[in-house]
Amino acid sequence: MAPDPWFSTYDSTCQIAQEIAEKIQQRNQYERKGEKAPKLTVTIRALLQNLKEKIALLKDLLLRAVSTHQITQLEGDRRQNLLDDLVTRERLLLASFKNEGAEPDLIRSSLMSEEAKRGAPNPWLFEEPEETRGLGFDEIRQQQQKIIQEQDAGLDALSSIISRQKQMGQEIGNELDEQNEIIDDLANLVENTDEKLRTETRRVNMVDRKSASCGMIMVILLLLVAIVVVAVWPTN
Numbered sequence: 342m343a344p345d346p347w348f349s350t351y352d353s354t355c356q357i358a359q360e361i362a363e364k365i366q367q368r369n370q371y372e373r374k375g376e377k378a379p380k381l382t383v384t385i386r387a388l389l390q391n392l393k394e395k396i397a398l399l400k401d402l403l404l405r406a407v408s409t410h411q412i413t414q415l416e417g418d419r420r421q422n423l424l425d426d427l428v429t430r431e432r433l434l435l436a437s438f439k440n441e442g443a444e445p446d447l448i449r450s451s452l453m454s455e456e457a458k459r460g461a462p463n464p465w466l467f468e469e470p471e472e473t474r475g476l477g478f479d480e481i482r483q484q485q486q487k488i489i490q491e492q493d494a495g496l497d498a499l500s501s502i503i504s505r506q507k508q509m510g511q512e513i514g515n516e517l518d519e520q521n522e523i524i525d526d527l528a529n530l531v532e533n534t535d536e537k538l539r540t541e542t543r544r545v546n547m548v549d550r551k552s553a554s555c556g557m558i559m560v561i562l563l564l565l566v567a568i569v570v571v572a573v574w575p576t577n
Contacts, residue, residue: 346402347399347402347403347406347420350395350398350399350402351399351420351423351424351427353395354392354395354396354399354427355427357388357391357392357395358392358427358430358431358434360388361385361388361389361392361434361438362434362437364381364384364385364388365385365434365437365438367381368381368382368385385438386438389431389434389435389438392431392434393431396424396427396428396431399424399427400424403417403420403421403424406420410486410489
């Protein structure tokens with residue numbers, strides 16, 4: 342399997358940083374003797390520029406690896422920590438070059454101690470999870486892609502469930518609208534029926550009053566007829 346370009350670039354960048362520290366130390370030794378070292382100064386400037394470009398390349402490679410899911414989040418975090426250390430060393434070296442920071446031998450010892458930490462072939466695999474331990478880069482990437490596919494499938498299933506629930510909610514809403522329309526129609530029917538009942542009741546009451554009046558008139562007429570008959574009836 343081809344070596345990871347990020348770590349190849351990282352190793353070469355660490356070597357450049359170590360070389361810069363050594364050459365700054367040499368320049369300072371010349372200056373302590375009262376001697377000038379213009380060639381060393383030019384070389385250090387070129388190396389510092391190269392270091393800056395290498396760090397920028399490492400940032401770009403890490404960003405692409407993370408954004409395209411070529412590495413796990415854990416690996417991305419560890420590489421970012423290594424990159425942050427390099428950025429800090431670059432600042433220290435630049436300050437030392439300008440005679441504003443620590444002595445370069447301290448920086449060089451820090452670089453060497455860091456290299457010792459990376460003595461193992463894959464130092465970023467410390468505390469490696471069981472599911473990725475012993476796997477190669479391509480195998481880890483395939484495993485991560487499988488996890489992403491499973492997550493996508495789960496999201497699709499969840500989206501389908503939500504869509505069905507939304508459809509059910511719309512259908513329930515439509516049913517409620519229809520029921521409300523039926524209730525409104527029943528309310529209007531009841532109101533109309535009630536009005537008709539009140540109208541018919543008034544008519545019945547009027548008929549009852551008229552019937553009562555007619556009955557009284559008939560009784561009075563019968564009484565008058567009886568009186569007349571008695572009045573004109575001949576007496577013997």
